[in-house]
Amino acid sequence: MKKKLNLGILTLMMVALLLSACSGNNGNNAPATSDNAGGNEAASGIDNSKEVKLSMYLLGDAPKGMPEVLTELNKKMKEDINATLDVNYIGWGEVQSKYPLVLASGEDVDIIFAADWNFYVQEAMKGAYMELNTELLNKYMPQHMAKLDPLALKAAEINGIPYMVPTATPDRKASVALIRRDLREKYGIAEVTKLSELGPYLEAIKKNEPDMIPLNLDSQFDLPTPFLYLTNEKMAYTQPLDSGNPMAQGIAYDYEDTSGAVFTTVEEPFLSAGKFAANIMKDWYDKGYVNKNPYANKTRSKDNFCEGLSGVAFGNSLDVASVTETCAAKGIEVDIITAVSPQGHAPQNTWLNNGLAVAANSDNPERALQAMDLIMHDPEYVYLTTFGIEGKNYVITEDDKIALPEGVTSENNTFPADSSGFWFVNKDLIKPMANWPQSYIDHRNTVGEKLKPLLYAGFTFNSENVKAQIANIANVSTQYGSPLFIGAVKNVDEAYVQLTEKLNAAGIDKVKAEVEKQAQEYLKTIQ
Numbered sequence: 001m002k003k004k005l006n007l008g009i010l011t012l013m014m015v016a017l018l019l020s021a022c023s024g025n026n027g028n029n030a031p032a033t034s035d036n037a038g039g040n041e042a043a044s045g046i047d048n049s050k051e052v053k054l055s056m057y058l059l060g061d062a063p064k065g066m067p068e069v070l071t072e073l074n075k076k077m078k079e080d081i082n083a084t085l086d087v088n089y090i091g092w093g094e095v096q097s098k099y100p101l102v103l104a105s106g107e108d109v110d111i112i113f114a115a116d117w118n119f120y121v122q123e124a125m126k127g128a129y130m131e132l133n134t135e136l137l138n139k140y141m142p143q144h145m146a147k148l149d150p151l152a153l154k155a156a157e158i159n160g161i162p163y164m165v166p167t168a169t170p171d172r173k174a175s176v177a178l179i180r181r182d183l184r185e186k187y188g189i190a191e192v193t194k195l196s197e198l199g200p201y202l203e204a205i206k207k208n209e210p211d212m213i214p215l216n217l218d219s220q221f222d223l224p225t226p227f228l229y230l231t232n233e234k235m236a237y238t239q240p241l242d243s244g245n246p247m248a249q250g251i252a253y254d255y256e257d258t259s260g261a262v263f264t265t266v267e268e269p270f271l272s273a274g275k276f277a278a279n280i281m282k283d284w285y286d287k288g289y290v291n292k293n294p295y296a297n298k299t300r301s302k303d304n305f306c307e308g309l310s311g312v313a314f315g316n317s318l319d320v321a322s323v324t325e326t327c328a329a330k331g332i333e334v335d336i337i338t339a340v341s342p343q344g345h346a347p348q349n350t351w352l353n354n355g356l357a358v359a360a361n362s363d364n365p366e367r368a369l370q371a372m373d374l375i376m377h378d379p380e381y382v383y384l385t386t387f388g389i390e391g392k393n394y395v396i397t398e399d400d401k402i403a404l405p406e407g408v409t410s411e412n413n414t415f416p417a418d419s420s421g422f423w424f425v426n427k428d429l430i431k432p433m434a435n436w437p438q439s440y441i442d443h444r445n446t447v448g449e450k451l452k453p454l455l456y457a458g459f460t461f462n463s464e465n466v467k468a469q470i471a472n473i474a475n476v477s478t479q480y481g482s483p484l485f486i487g488a489v490k491n492v493d494e495a496y497v498q499l500t501e502k503l504n505a506a507g508i509d510k511v512k513a514e515v516e517k518q519a520q521e522y523l524k525t526i527q
Contacts, residue, residue, distance in 0.1 A: 048082040052364045054371055056087045056111040057102055058421035065388055065414030073384050081370045092220040093298030103128035109359035110368040114164035116244040116352035125463055129163035130358040130365055140369035143377035152351035155458040166355040167424040173317035174338050174346035174447050181333040192337055195229045202289040205311040216310035217294040222301050225314045227485040229339040230277035235269050236341035242461050242511050243470055248477040249503055251515045255454050256343050260523050262515055264508050266500040278484045278492045285487030294486055317447050321440055322417055326410040328437040336443045345452035354424040377426050385422035388415030403434035459522045466514045469507030476502045
């Protein structure tokens with residue numbers, strides 16, 4: 001009986017082994033592998049046998065068609081790496097408060113948008129992101145690493161360690177403002193070439209279009225934007241070197257100045273440029289051109305521009321493309337005003353302008369990196385996240401361009417192009433759009449000649465020695481700087497005196513000294 005039992009067990013074991021071998025050979029019943037992602041799991045030492053669900057956070061608002069697109073994306077991801085994705089959005093009006101909170105709360109986060117203008121340095125210094133290295137990235141993100149310039153990963157380093165994966169294809173874009181050409185011509189306003197010339201247009205809107213707010217600013221993206229455009233007319237400025245936060249005061253530099261000299265935003269030459277901008281904003285605010293409480297508005301100007309609720313739309317060369325299409329579909333003509341320096345330049349994007357990071361508390365960091373590799377570089381993923389579902393949201397024309405399917409318009413399309421926040425994909429894979437209006441084509445064709453590489457493009461400030469001062473400066477910026485951005489002050493000169501006093505008390509001089517020290521060391525490495 002014992003012999004029979006042993007023989008039975010042996011037989012069962014042999015059958016199990018045989019079934020296992022067959023399953024491994026034909027793959028019909030095996031767990032999904034990453035073969036489609038560019039390599040055999042066994043050969044790469046990657047084990048995706050356990051199914052996982054990844055949580056991803058992006059900026060902005062989800063398009064209406066996102067659930068359907070995500071279903072298709074997850075079908076593919078399940079096959080490729082045995083994982084699915086849950087995509088969450090942090091609205092533009094909540095970025096400053098919610099983004100750090102999401103990372104600090106301990107909630108389930110695997111992948112999150114990261115950029116030098118969106119608290120990358122501060123959050124990395126807090127330990128909010130997972131430490132990365134080339135060995136890890138080569139193993140789990142082979143497609144991206146094959147495309148990524150080594151300088152991009154170098155730029156992401158803080159104390160020698162990268163905490164984000166930059167886009168491999170930096171955007172060729174400039175900051176722009178859209179105005180209604182049809183209304184400008186209707187009211188006899190001369191062509192506008194820079195924002196400081198906008199007064200007569202704003203006055204005409206205020207006087208003749210009762211349902212439209214001339215400058216309908218939101219609380220996050222738009223709030224500092226017209227001020228920054230106006231400042232750029234006097235000196236070439238991007239954002240603070242110490243924080244990368246365009247909402248904050250801090251340490252600035254003129255990107256047309258090859259010496260790399262730095263100064264605070266309450267010192268010359270920035271002070272005069274800032275006062276120039278603030279006085280214009282005050283004039284516009286006092287005349288009722290600016291919505292009275294941008295702090296409570298969560299809708300970006302570009303999102304209600306074609307609906308006739310905002311006289312100006314602020315954005316960049318890429319994210320206004322769909323706006324120009326929507327307006328054109330309604331018979332609305334637009335002018336595109338490019339924000340440039342006195343020398344006619346716009347800052348070329350840094351490597352860190354768009355990218356992704358793995359949250360430090362991710363339970364599945366290796367799978368997160370594999371998902372990032374697919375999303376950023378697999379053509380099917382790129383088209384899904386950028387344009388939606390083929391046949392429903394877009395079609396490929398005979399001349400190899402992207403167009404809308406029959407019966408679909410820019411207004412009823414549930415997944416407008418480039419509306420989903422996946423700005424970090426490989427843009428070299430993307431075909432041109434068939435329905436861009438001529439004004440946008442003209443802008444797109446000329447924007448490249450305006451772009452100027454930034455002296456500090458690869459500089460990442462280590463704020464460890466002054467993090468308390470930077471936190472203090474952020475608080476001062478919110479209370480005393482933001483009113484200057486929108487012109488909501490009684491007297492600009494007096495407001496700057498108060499801002500200067502508060503920034504000095506917050507320790508801005510110490511931050512400047514630390515930035516100068518690190519900047520000089522950086523300049524030695526690129527000379």
